[in-house]
Amino acid sequence: MKKILFIAIAITTLATSCKKDTTPQYNTSINAPLSIEFDNVIGSSNLQLGTGNYTNAANEQFKVTMLRYFVSNIVLTKTDGTKYTVPQDSCYFLIDESKLQTLTPKVNVPEGEYSKIDFVLGVDSLRNTKDLSQRTGVLDPTGNASGMYWSWNSGYIFFKMEGTSSVSTQTNNVFQYHIGLFGGYATPTLNNLKKISIDLTTRGIVKVRTGKTPNVHLLVDALKMFNGTTNISIATNSVVMASAFSAKVAENYAYMFQHDHTEN
């Protein structure tokens, strides 16, 4: 009996301690911060604006001078399947490779364990039609978003990559990919909004609790904009803006995002 009691106590202790180690106490009624890191890379190299030399699938050498894109409408899914939608007003981020502070946006979400992150690459159609007074911060077309907005065809540019390549047909060998179009105001038109879904189960779920700022580290491979279902050639398409071909570019860049690891 003594032995049994000892084993029982030992098991209970172990079980409790195990529980403590793996399952922190979550207070789901309070919000805590979570950051998502957009680590922009080209293939297996870190993206170096203006200096790095890269090669695409069309075997064209290029440099990247600008990479910017909008991330919005973040939804997180808990391990039990429940979803949390980050309030839309605080959920528009302009990721700009030239501005370090923009690369790791933070959101506040209820404490808990999350295994999936969904977001929109771009600015949703509803916000594209909102009153000017509701387009502040990164969405201000006269301020922070001035380079990410088409004034003549009112709407946000979702993704912008510029650089140089000797094969470009443009002045100073520049290439420009400005991709937008949210589906149109009155006439239904091309919709290049992309829903991105990132499963965290393989590389580490994220544990959100007060006092910590866990970080979901994503690798964003901008080379995938060139290499994909359609291999984009700089020589053939040095400039892509509001055109039917922009859909091909958007289809490619929808695959840029990969979960690398989570820092809990």
Add this chain to the structure above:
Amino acid sequence: MKPKQIIYLLFVSFFILACKKEVAQLFEGFHKPSNFPEPVYKFENNEVTKAGFELGRKLFFDPTLSVDNTISCGSCHIPTSAFTQHGHSVSHGINDLLGTRNSPPIMNLAWSNSFMWDGGIADLDLQPIAPITNHVEMGESMANVLRKIKNNTAYGNLFKASFGTDEISNIKVLKALSQFMVMCVSAESKYDSVMRNEKTFTTDERAGYVLFQNKCNSCHKEPLFTDNSFRNNGLQPSDLNDIGREMITLLQADKYKFKVPSLRNLQFTAPYMHDGRFLNLDAVLEHYNSQVQATDNLDPLLTNGNKLGIGLTTEEKSKLLTFLNTLSDRKFITNPLIAEQ
């Protein structure tokens, strides 16, 4: 100074003050003319106030909104030409650069659900960004516009008076410009008086009106004289080959379509068409009579069996012109309230 001179000065000052007062008292807010439908502009997001309207008017005529401080909104939208750039086929911007399209009138915009010849802009509040930042129009950045306005003491406390706070922002600049633009309402033509039973048409005007209703009203719908749709009216594409609405929607079905312009104040807005190719209304009517081309997406209303166009005899053209002249609103183009102060 002699007493006579003092009296003279006082006399002149009195008149100047009196005039000023008169202009100020003209502001009565935005009112829907009784023969107009409900406006589509969202006034709930931008209530028109006297201060906001006056700020917008000052901004509209301020050339510092352009990169070299030479071109204001009013340069290409001249009130006495019903807010168009009379005599210019296409807009004439900074450094003598030319645009590709004819400046449309700033008129009854509160009833318009899209802006520009191709309808690329759906919200009046966002519209001014396009000409201000366009390299061949005003060529300025909105950030610089804001900096110049903030440094311009002439704006004094106009922003506070308009929006309640000292802060000056581009959003307020754009909202104020909208307040001015929606106040540019033209509804005092003879046509309007007839519709409101205050006057009657002459025999020729009435004959022209009947012709208009038979041949033109489907697109140039009363009382705004546009149905706000986009149509190809069969113009021979120029070397520029402006594809119009297709640039916005990327739909081939929209190739060569442009917004149907209002016919109000036609007498003051020459030249005509999106590229200002026709110098007078005779040329416009002759186009519809005999010059319509079977280009892609030609509007079905301009196909009459095997014949293109709407077919107008010399007499019909003359009557139509007589009617179209009843759309001239002299009060609108001479209204001191919406003129440069």
